[in-house]
Amino acid sequence: MSCTVDNSLTELAKLECHFTWDMNKRDTNLTDLLTRLEQHRDLKLGQEAGTAHTHNSLAYVKYLLGSHEDALTNLKKSVELTKDGYGDNCDEKLIVTYGNFAWVHYHMKHYAECQSYLEKLKKIKQKNPPVSTSALHPQVLGEKAWALFKFSRKYYRRAQECFKKALELEPEDGEWNAGYAIVLYRTETKCASPENSSATNQLRRAIETNPDNDELKLLLALKLAEFKLFDEAEDLVERALEMSPDSPHVNRYVGKYMRTYGSLDRSISVLKRALDVSPNSAFIHHQLALCYKQIIREQPESQRFRHLSISHFEKAITLKSDFIIAMAQLAILYSEDEQIDRAEEVFQTALFTAKEKPEGVQALYLYYGEFQQYRKRNQHLAIKYYKDCLKMKPGTRDGKKSAKNLRKIANKRLSYNTNDTMGLGILKFIKQVTGEKQFTACEHFL
Known part of the structure; x- marks a missing residue:
């Protein structure tokens, strides 16, 4: 039996599935991930194939949480949905699911x-042999991409590469086009024009292959609005609302669009409707x-x-315990409400969480620097966190604000003493990080 077990483990290690894709539970919050996946499942977002992928990811999370029987239940549901969507002749679609089955059974002895x-x-x-010994089936590449994308923001770049490779093999596949568009939307930094925006171009392509996907229309609208192309953006918003008036995923992006570019009242109305669902x-x-x-x-x-805003921020971080940007924004509201100790407590929780998760950290450093400067009157700590913020990404809005x-x-320090060591040191630091011209002390007051 020992030899058989060892042989099985060797074979298992060669499989393509969640257990071999190097998805470490330290890189995510399993409770929050479970909640998001269950919401995706319950709302039946996407077609049968997409929901089947969700059950595969749920199975892996359940395994990580020690619930092996629940893992098997989700894998059985994944098989059922795959066969409903593609018929009995769908072996290639089940490669990942069968791999997960093998691993779970192995761990259950x-x-x-x-x-x-x-x-x-x-x-x-x-x-169904792959085109070469090193190649993966496009179905495996696509599902690997979705799994990485859902598991952790740390894996977005890996997910992007997998979607790209899947599309090289099946360029017309709507699911892979949509996934590639969404991950580009999440990772793209500011572009000079829509023509230079990979996310914008891929969103257009994804809509061509998924004409009924209204979430993609909203993401494109948000990108177009960044380039001041409001006519086309608003047309997309109206079309998405008309086709999917009760979809919480559509409504949440409509609400975001309205809050940023349109009417606050309408945004609140749409978001409340989404919250009901x-x-x-x-x-x-x-x-x-x-x-x-x-x-x-x-x-x-x-x-x-103020109290409504605080209550929704509190709810957001209760539902998503590593929501760093929401923590920082809540802490600032507490401080404006003269709840200084409570604000400090939330900031400390956010700073502790930031050690494991980089999302929102730059904004956190800016907010905490301002909190220290204006509420705690601690200039030294304020300077420290402004510097930390600036070092991360000097060209972003938060980086520029810190500078x-x-x-x-x-x-201010140099206005009292043109030879102030700290003031001169700060200006030298800004020059080193940003490459901007360092003014002399006298030039600062011209």
């Missing part, structure tokens, strides 16, 4: 069942919190909207 799935995979490979969406709670926060900026004395704040501190 069900060695006969494990071997049975290994045999099934051998037959599939013999019947998906009450446990951290994204929707966050968008509503931002809407109410924007009203506060226009009506500073409005305690009602501006640092310059103000330096100029």
Whole structure:
């Protein structure tokens, strides 16, 4: 038996499935990931194939959480959905699922069942060999891409490469085109024009192959709005709303678009409607919190909207415990509400979380620097976090704001003493990081 087990482990290591794709549980929050996947499953987002992928990812998360029987249940559901979508002749579509089955049975010490799935995979490979010994079936590449994309932001670049390779093999596949567009949308930095935007171009391509996918239309609208192409963007928003008025995924992006480029009242209305369908969406709670926060900026004395904003921020971080940007925004609202100790506590939680997750960290450093400068009156800590923010990405909005704040501190110090060591050091630091011209102390006051 020992020899058989060892042989099985050797074969298992060669499989293409969630267990061999180097997805480490330290790179994600399993509880939050489970919630997101369950929402995706319950809302039946996508076609049978997409939901089948979701059950595969759910199976892996359940395994990581120690629920092996639940993992098997999800894998069985994945097979059922795949056969519903493609018929019984769908062996290639089940390569990943069968691989996951083999691994789960192995960990449960069900060695006969494990071997049975290994045999099934051998037959599939013999019947449908890849184009070369090193190549993967496009179905495997595509599902690997989705799995990486859903598991952790740290894996977005790997997901992007997998989608790209899948499309090289099957350029007309709607699912891979959509996935590639979404991951480009999430990773692309600011572009000078829509022609230079890979995300914009791929979103157009994805809509051609997925004409009924209204979420893609909203993502394209948000990209076009960045380039001030509002006529086309608003047309896409209206078409998506008309076709999918009750979709929470569509409504949340409509709400985001309206908050940023249109009407706050309409944004709140749309987001509330989305929340009725998906009450446990951290994204929707966050968008509503931002809407109410924007009203506060226009009506500073409005305690009602301040409390509404705070309550939605609180709900968002309860639902998504590593939502760093929401934590930082909530802490700032606490500080504006004179709840300084509570704000510090939330900031510390965010800073601790940031050690494991980089998403939103640059904005966190900027917010915490401003909190230290204006609320705690701790200039040294403010300078430290402004510098940390600037070093991350000098060209971003947050990086530029930190540089501006640092310059103000330096100029104020130099206005009292043109030889102030700290002030001169700050200006030298800004020059080193950004490459900007370093002014002399006298030039700062011209």
